[in-house]
Amino acid sequence: MTKLNLPKPGSSEAVELLDRCRKIGTATWSDAMDELSIDGVVSGVPMRSGSGRCAGFVATAHGEVRALGGFELREFGQDRMVASAGPTQVLVVTIGGAEVSAMGGIVALSAYNKGIEGVVIDGACRDIDDIRRGGLWVASRHVTPRSGKRRVRLGLFGEPVLLDGHAVHAGDLLVGDATGLVVVPRASILDVLARAERVLHSDSGLERAVASGLALHDAAAAQH
Numbered sequence: 001m002t003k004l005n006l007p008k009p010g011s012s013e014a015v016e017l018l019d020r021c022r023k024i025g026t027a028t029w030s031d032a033m034d035e036l037s038i039d040g041v042v043s044g045v046p047m048r049s050g051s052g053r054c055a056g057f058v059a060t061a062h063g064e065v066r067a068l069g070g071f072e073l074r075e076f077g078q079d080r081m082v083a084s085a086g087p088t089q090v091l092v093v094t095i096g097g098a099e100v101s102a103m104g105g106i107v108a109l110s111a112y113n114k115g116i117e118g119v120v121i122d123g124a125c126r127d128i129d130d131i132r133r134g135g136l137w138v139a140s141r142h143v144t145p146r147s148g149k150r151r152v153r154l155g156l157f158g159e160p161v162l163l164d165g166h167a168v169h170a171g172d173l174l175v176g177d178a179t180g181l182v183v184v185p186r187a188s189i190l191d192v193l194a195r196a197e198r199v200l201h202s203d204s205g206l207e208r209a210v211a212s213g214l215a216l217h218d219a220a221a222a223q224h
Contacts, residue, residue: 006171006189009057014088017193018117021055021175024196029175029182032196038188042164042181045120048128049108050137053177056090056117057186060170062156063095063102063123069150077154078107084157087115090174093154094161095123099142100151105130112136118176122163139176 007013026041033040061081064071081102085091091111093102103111103119105127111119118137124144125131131138160169166183168174173184184192202223 006186009088009171010086011088014057018055018057018088020197021173021193022053024175024193024200025053026175026177026179026182028199029184029192029196031199032192033182033184035195036188036192038185038192040166040183040185042120042166042183044164045122045139045141045181047176047178048125048138048140048143049132050118050135052137053175054090054118054137054139055173055175056088058168058170058172058174058183059085059089059091060156060158060161060168061091061093061154062159062161063093063148063152063154065095065098065100065123065148065152067151071150071153073149075153076149078103080157081154082107082110082114082116085111085114085116088117090117090176091119092161092163092168092174093119093121093123094163095121095148095152095154097141098123099144100124100146101126101144101148102152102154103131103138104147105134108136108138109134118174120163120174120176120181122161137176139181 102123103125108131121140124142125140128143158170171186173189
């Protein structure tokens, strides 16, 4: 295994590493993880806002959900949630998949202005038109008008969370695009990245050969 020497989130080295990661689609990441028997594909949390591909080191937030009136408004904790992440980080928010909003347009704009790479919510967001105008990259299980005010209490920042049944830890790598989401455990990032770059190089060669008019089986045979 490659010696683990990952940069500190927010550093120029982290920016450079994420630039490499962002060039690789989630399907290719999945192929690379398959080679290492790592199951990191997240289902049911599609991209809702933003453009292009998102890549960042995970920052986590977990919330509890109750019926309306179950929490005080001051307990919502969205300000603390945004404060818990920054540049080169993707904020992963879990509220058990509930169809209740953990983030609306104003909070999304605050996250965007802070330089957070993206937000992934195992739950819902709302004000999706405002979020799209603001530019923040967002994936969520649901989109709903239903507010989390007096229904949600956000907390446990930086603690491990479950996302589609996967244990996700602060510092893991998350990559998202229109195809889906993948999470790469922190200890495996460099190994998976190296394999993903090799897969990308191979697939790009195959694509060029097919685009030139070569039959798929001939193009594949020429690579071996």
